[in-house]
Structures are given as C-alpha cells and as structure tokens.
Amino acid sequence: MKRHVLRSARLASKQLGSSQNMRAMGSNAKAPIPLPEDRLIEEERVPGYRAEQFLQVHPGDVLNGKYEVLTKLGYGRYSTVWLTKDRSRWFWQKPAYATVKVQTAALGTKEYETRQTDVEQRLTRSPEHEGYGFVRRATHHFTTEGDAGQKHLCQVFEPMREPITIMQSRFPDGRIPGPLLKVYIRFVLQGLDYLHSECQLVHTDLTPSNIMMSLEDNSVMPEFVKGLDREPNAQKVVGDRTIYQSQSDFGPLKSIYSYPQIHDFGHATLMEPGVGCRHPAQPDLYRAPEVMLGIVWSYKVDIWNLGIVMWELLEGTKLFEHTRDAHGKHSTRSHLANIIAFLGSPPPSLLQAERACRDTTLPYGVTDDDGETHHTFVGLYHGPFFLEDDSFAFPELVPPNLSFEGSITALDEEDKLAFIDFVKQMLCWDAEDPPSAQKLASLNKIFHLVNNIDSSIGQSPLPVHRKKERIITLNRTDNIMQGFRTYATAAKMATKDLGLRLTWYLTGTIRPATQVSMTPEVAAKALEEGFTMVPILNKGIEEGNITSANIQLGSAHLYIDGRLKFSKELLGTVLVALPGTKATGDQLATGACFSQY
Known part of the structure; x- marks a missing residue:
C-alpha cells in the first residue's frame, strides 16, 4: 500500500507538470495590490521597452513542467527574473528553490541560444581554479513559447541573496567597510582571472548589479517564501498584460559571511588567442x-x-x-x-x-x-x-x-x-x-x-599563523562559502579552548554532507608528506590524541577513525577544502588528491 501511494504521488506530480507552462493549483496567497496604470514601473522604464518582447509570467505558473513561479525578483532590458519552487521533489523532501531568468523574444533565436551554450560550456572548463566558485553559472536552460508562438530562452540558477548594491546599502552611509571590501574584491578578481585565463571570456558588463552575494544562511530562503503569503504581489494591469513589482528583499542579514559571484553573461564576449575586439560595449x-x-x-x-x-x-x-x-x-x-x-x-x-x-x-x-x-x-x-x-x-x-x-x-x-x-x-x-x-x-x-x-x-581579529600550508582537495562545488559562518565559530572555539594559532583562510569549502573516510594509515601518510590538519570540533580532542574526531571543513566533515598522534605544532593550521575533483578511495590511499595551495 505504501509503495502504491508513493507511486501514485509521483505519477500525479508528473501529470500535473506535463505541459510546458501551466498554472499551479491551490494558492492561498493574498489578493495582489493594484498599482496606478499611469505610472511606469519595472521593465517599462527600460529604454526601448516593447511589451510584446517579454514573456507574460504570473505567480503560480509552472515553467517547463517543473518550476512553480513564486514571485518576481528583478528585471533587465532583455529579461525578467523569477523565484521558483521545484515541483519535481518528493513530498517528504525539503523544498528546493531556483531562480529562473526569462529572456525576451529578441534573444530567443537559435544563434543566441547556441552562443549562450558556448558561454556556459566555457564557464565550466576548470573547476579546480581558485576563481571557479566566484562565477555564477546556470545549472541548465530550456526554451518556452509565448502566447504568440515566440521563443524565450530560460536559464536556471541557484538562488542568491542580493546584488552587492543592496548589501552595500545595509552599511552606514552606503559604504562597505574597507576590511570586508578587500575580501570581496579579491574574490571578484579571482573570478575575473578564471574568466580571462581559463574561459577566454570578457564580461563587458561588470557593474555592482552584476555582482551577486550568496545566501549567508540556509534558513533565509524558506523564511522569505513563507512570508510571501503575508506580502502579496503589487502589480499593474495594462490591457491583457500584468507587470509585477519585484520582491527581492530577503530580510535582515543573519551574518556578513556571504561571498560574491560574477553574474549575467548575456553580454560576454568570446575571445580568441591574440585577437582583440572592436565593437561597442559596456x-x-x-x-x-x-x-x-x-x-x-x-x-x-x-x-x-x-x-x-x-x-x-x-x-x-x-x-x-x-x-x-x-x-x-x-x-x-x-x-x-x-x-x-x-x-x-x-x-x-x-x-x-x-x-x-x-x-x-x-x-x-x-x-x-x-x-x-x-x-x-x-x-x-x-x-x-x-x-x-x-x-x-x-x-x-x-x-x-x-x-x-x-x-x-x-x-x-x-x-x-x-x-x-x-x-x-x-x-x-x-x-x-x-x-x-x-x-x-x-x-x-x-x-x-x-x-x-x-x-x-566589532569583533576581535584572529591571530595569524604564518606557517605554509598544504591543502587536501576533496570535492568540487558551487557552494564555495557554505561553511563560512561555521569556521568562524569553530576557529574562535579552537583559539579559546585549545590555545592554537590559526590561519584565517577565506577560500572554498566542500559541499554540505560530503563525507570522506580517512583511515589512520592514510592520515599518517598525509602527515609524512607534510600536510597539516586541525580538528576544530569540541569532540574527542585531546592534546596529542584524536579519537574518532571530526575535522571541520566548513559545513562538511572529514572523519579520522582510530587514534592518531598529533602535536600542538601540527594543530597550528586550519585545513580548508578548496574546489577540486572528487577524491576516490584509491586517490586518498595514494595521496593523489593532495594538492599544493
């Protein structure tokens, strides 16, 4: 009976999502707020605006039979951006959200789709590059049709918190503090280096609105979605079209531990070695x-x-x-x-x-x-x-x-x-x-x-340890700073409870829940090769001994089984996982997954 119910639920889900665009059933959202017809809003204010070029999207629509539209997040000269909920997940799974960018019909040509595919392929060339995680890539794309049969390219992204311009407005006088700006700009430069050296792309549209900040906490998006019923969409009706007011404020920051990603490659220029460009841009x-x-x-x-x-x-x-x-x-x-x-x-x-x-x-x-x-x-x-x-x-x-x-x-x-x-x-x-x-x-x-x-x-800075580190690379991910907040807390605990000197690296982390088992023999080999590790979790830690301890790597864990001898010298460095290739058991055993930082 249980199997039959689950199978029926899956079939019903697929049948409901079978059409390319449809309206989701059963919404309990409040009535929308009407806006004056004589006031230009959103994409109407864009130079050269043509209403028929924009796909008519409404909250409750289901795009590509999968993405239920929740609210509008933003707009541009050639697109609108929508927050959606993935309807393909099982009912016992946590909700998953995606951002869908719907291009205008002017960009719905096969040539543009081919070009964007080329750009996306270039953006995935070198996952091991340190700037890979600071570039926002579409997870996939699809094409949908408007009422008049025109084609619209749609790109799907993981949700981000906000453009850095909104982050900037949260600080006094609209100024990002110097120490924090240093870190953000370094990350953006690493992302640019990746675009230039590995992808051979020139962005040409690098403005504050195209630098997106990540979600600093996993609870931000569910809380925002829950509040949508209390904050109904404001909209303007013009004839048979509806233009929605964007809702992009996800509420107060829970922490500053967010990282930037370069976003929007709609105007990117594909470069060839030794060949420059000469056309209007920027x-x-x-x-x-x-x-x-x-x-x-x-x-x-x-x-x-x-x-x-x-x-x-x-x-x-x-x-x-x-x-x-x-x-x-x-x-x-x-x-x-x-x-x-x-x-x-x-x-x-x-x-x-x-x-x-x-x-x-x-x-x-x-x-x-x-x-x-x-x-x-x-x-x-x-x-x-x-x-x-x-x-x-x-x-x-x-x-x-x-x-x-x-x-x-x-x-x-x-x-x-x-x-x-x-x-x-x-x-x-x-x-x-x-x-x-x-x-x-x-x-x-x-x-x-x-x-x-x-x-x-307003917090005390961490002490610096200048010892040269070597890093274990475990698993590539786009969630580069998912555990940023975690190692802030853990590192402070380690300095306070263990008196360790820690290096504060603002680099990548591996995907949450990714776990790699490392035997004592493999860990010992790593130490012999000059690698250093720091267990920074208050479990099983004693000076000189570690018993089944968790080594915290951002939001993931590296388990060391058995008892290993560590000295305070070896406990002087935080081990941070950088984006790289997934390590197999054989690679761990041979040390092939180790890389020099």
Missing part, C-alpha cells in the same frame, strides 16, 4: 576609454569596470559624476573630460591608434537610445574628441580640482595611499600592458587576506 558610466575611442580592446576593459565598482562600494558615490549633457543624457565628451581630470591626458600612442581607426566602419549598424543607427564609433559616441596636436577638443568640460586623493573620504591616510596605488593600476590609459586579474589579486599592499575582517563588525 554600460555608459563603466565604459573603458579604448571602447569610447573606438580602438581595439580586450580583457583590460573588465579591470577598468572593477576599478570603478570598487570605488563606488568604498565611497558610496559615483567616481565619474559629471557625465551628462544639458538634456540629462550620457555624454562621452563629458565622460572623457572626467577621466582626464583624474588621469591626465592620454598617451600619444593611444591617440594615434584612435586616429587610425576613426574612419573604420562597424561591421553592423548600432542603434542608440534615440533610435538613430550609426556605423562608426565617431557617430555613435559623437566624436572625434582629440585634435591633431593631441589636445582635448572640449577643455571647458574638464572639471577643475578633481583627484583621487581628494575624492576618498572613507579611509585614513595610510590606507588611502595604498588604495590609490592599487586603483591606479586598474584605471589607467595604457591598454597595451595592463595588469591581469591574477596579478592584481596577488598584490599584497591592500588585497592580501588580512585577519581583521571581524573588526568591521
């Missing part, structure tokens, strides 16, 4: 000089973007504030004038390259926000900008008394100088020999892994 305020000047550009434009993002997160203001003309529209002339105020005049080599490309036509016409089509960079950005003697054609637009030194108020003098030194390596005219993301991530002046992260939230 949002207005984040556009690199070489793009504005119409010369060949490459990976460095992402570094330029991140330099501006870093400034905004630290100061809570825009770096280039005076970039609009008298009509309130973005002006490339004013933008370049702002850059000149900070960096001085561009080098002659850059201007020579601009003049050489000035009359080159684009391979396709580009339509601006006013609906005018252009075939050259000069026409698109309203140049030229420099005269034959290399002087700027619009000197009256250059703001007086602008400098990096005078624009930073969030840091003291010593940190300010270090910050400026770092940011000048990112925001520079010379595109021929820029520092790579890898080089920037390894710089010690400002973005080393400092141990004063906790000072930003």
Whole structure:
C-alpha cells in the first residue's frame, strides 16, 4: 500500500507538470495590490521597452513542467527574473528553490541560444581554479513559447541573496567597510582571472548589479517564501498584460559571511588567442576609454569596470559624476573630460591608434537610445574628441580640482595611499600592458587576506599563523562559502579552548554532507608528506590524541577513525577544502588528491 501511494504521488506530480507552462493549483496567497496604470514601473522604464518582447509570467505558473513561479525578483532590458519552487521533489523532501531568468523574444533565436551554450560550456572548463566558485553559472536552460508562438530562452540558477548594491546599502552611509571590501574584491578578481585565463571570456558588463552575494544562511530562503503569503504581489494591469513589482528583499542579514559571484553573461564576449575586439560595449558610466575611442580592446576593459565598482562600494558615490549633457543624457565628451581630470591626458600612442581607426566602419549598424543607427564609433559616441596636436577638443568640460586623493573620504591616510596605488593600476590609459586579474589579486599592499575582517563588525581579529600550508582537495562545488559562518565559530572555539594559532583562510569549502573516510594509515601518510590538519570540533580532542574526531571543513566533515598522534605544532593550521575533483578511495590511499595551495 505504501509503495502504491508513493507511486501514485509521483505519477500525479508528473501529470500535473506535463505541459510546458501551466498554472499551479491551490494558492492561498493574498489578493495582489493594484498599482496606478499611469505610472511606469519595472521593465517599462527600460529604454526601448516593447511589451510584446517579454514573456507574460504570473505567480503560480509552472515553467517547463517543473518550476512553480513564486514571485518576481528583478528585471533587465532583455529579461525578467523569477523565484521558483521545484515541483519535481518528493513530498517528504525539503523544498528546493531556483531562480529562473526569462529572456525576451529578441534573444530567443537559435544563434543566441547556441552562443549562450558556448558561454556556459566555457564557464565550466576548470573547476579546480581558485576563481571557479566566484562565477555564477546556470545549472541548465530550456526554451518556452509565448502566447504568440515566440521563443524565450530560460536559464536556471541557484538562488542568491542580493546584488552587492543592496548589501552595500545595509552599511552606514552606503559604504562597505574597507576590511570586508578587500575580501570581496579579491574574490571578484579571482573570478575575473578564471574568466580571462581559463574561459577566454570578457564580461563587458561588470557593474555592482552584476555582482551577486550568496545566501549567508540556509534558513533565509524558506523564511522569505513563507512570508510571501503575508506580502502579496503589487502589480499593474495594462490591457491583457500584468507587470509585477519585484520582491527581492530577503530580510535582515543573519551574518556578513556571504561571498560574491560574477553574474549575467548575456553580454560576454568570446575571445580568441591574440585577437582583440572592436565593437561597442559596456554600460555608459563603466565604459573603458579604448571602447569610447573606438580602438581595439580586450580583457583590460573588465579591470577598468572593477576599478570603478570598487570605488563606488568604498565611497558610496559615483567616481565619474559629471557625465551628462544639458538634456540629462550620457555624454562621452563629458565622460572623457572626467577621466582626464583624474588621469591626465592620454598617451600619444593611444591617440594615434584612435586616429587610425576613426574612419573604420562597424561591421553592423548600432542603434542608440534615440533610435538613430550609426556605423562608426565617431557617430555613435559623437566624436572625434582629440585634435591633431593631441589636445582635448572640449577643455571647458574638464572639471577643475578633481583627484583621487581628494575624492576618498572613507579611509585614513595610510590606507588611502595604498588604495590609490592599487586603483591606479586598474584605471589607467595604457591598454597595451595592463595588469591581469591574477596579478592584481596577488598584490599584497591592500588585497592580501588580512585577519581583521571581524573588526568591521566589532569583533576581535584572529591571530595569524604564518606557517605554509598544504591543502587536501576533496570535492568540487558551487557552494564555495557554505561553511563560512561555521569556521568562524569553530576557529574562535579552537583559539579559546585549545590555545592554537590559526590561519584565517577565506577560500572554498566542500559541499554540505560530503563525507570522506580517512583511515589512520592514510592520515599518517598525509602527515609524512607534510600536510597539516586541525580538528576544530569540541569532540574527542585531546592534546596529542584524536579519537574518532571530526575535522571541520566548513559545513562538511572529514572523519579520522582510530587514534592518531598529533602535536600542538601540527594543530597550528586550519585545513580548508578548496574546489577540486572528487577524491576516490584509491586517490586518498595514494595521496593523489593532495594538492599544493
């Protein structure tokens, strides 16, 4: 009887979800809140908005026979984003949630789907890279049809907490504290290094809204979903269409232990070795000089973007504030004038390259926000900008008394100088020999892994142990910082109860519930090879002996069976699992899964 009931439940679930898009049955949500018809909201405010291009999605719809729509999370020029519940799970399983990004019909072509598939394949190339976990990948995608038969590409992601802009707004004065920002930027740089060196991708749209922060606690999403019935959707009805107000506030942070991921590769450029690009790219305020000047550009434009993002997160203001003309529209002339105020005049080599490309036509016409089509960079950005003697054609637009030194108020003098030194390596005219993301991530002046992260939230910093570590790599996962909070607590316990000196590594962790049994012989071999381990759980720990102890690796565990001899010297380092390949029993026995960090 029990087997029959379970089988019937599964069949019913499949039958209910058999159609591609349908309406879920039995909703107890409150009535929606109507919004005024004469007020533009959400995607309606996007330049060039065309309602028929957007798929009509409603809470309660089931996408692809599996994803029940709960609420709208956000929107963009070419998409809407929805929180969904996985209906394919058994009734005794915990609910699982996914974010579904529904592209407009303009991006529903086979060519775009093929390109996005290529991008996603590149994003999975090297799971062992340290930046792999700081890039957000779609788990899969599918295509659905609108009422008029148009195709819409849908990408499925694991849910994230919020864009870093919302995280930023939670801090006083809208400024992320310096120690915390150092860590976030290092992670983003590692993600950029992965994109550039392993995936051969240029993001081209690296703005604060495209840096997502992870969920800091497993309870955040269930609590948010539970509250949706108490917080009904606000919506606007226009004819036969309904536009929903986004609900993306998941409530107060439970901790600061969240990590960033680079998100949204809809505008990513696929690079080939030794070949640059020459086409319009990047949002207005984040556009690199070489793009504005119409010369060949490459990976460095992402570094330029991140330099501006870093400034905004630290100061809570825009770096280039005076970039609009008298009509309130973005002006490339004013933008370049702002850059000149900070960096001085561009080098002659850059201007020579601009003049050489000035009359080159684009391979396709580009339509601006006013609906005018252009075939050259000069026409698109309203140049030229420099005269034959290399002087700027619009000197009256250059703001007086602008400098990096005078624009930073969030840091003291010593940190300010270090910050400026770092940011000048990112925001520079010379595109021929820029520092790579890898080089920037390894710089010690400002973005080393400092141990004063906790000072930003009023806690005592952990002591630093400088001993060189070797790390055991166990299992690849996208949940890179799932156990971040766990080893904060565990490490403090270890320092207090055992008096150990711990290294504070902000790196990856293995997937929750992943367990690997390590025999005493294998563990002993690891120690002989120079690996160090730290049991940081208050169970079975005695100086010199460990009896069936748990070695805490973020939110997962490595079990050591039997009794092993450890000294306080060996208990001086936290063992952290990095993203890598899954270790088999044979690999553990031979030490093949061990890797140098």
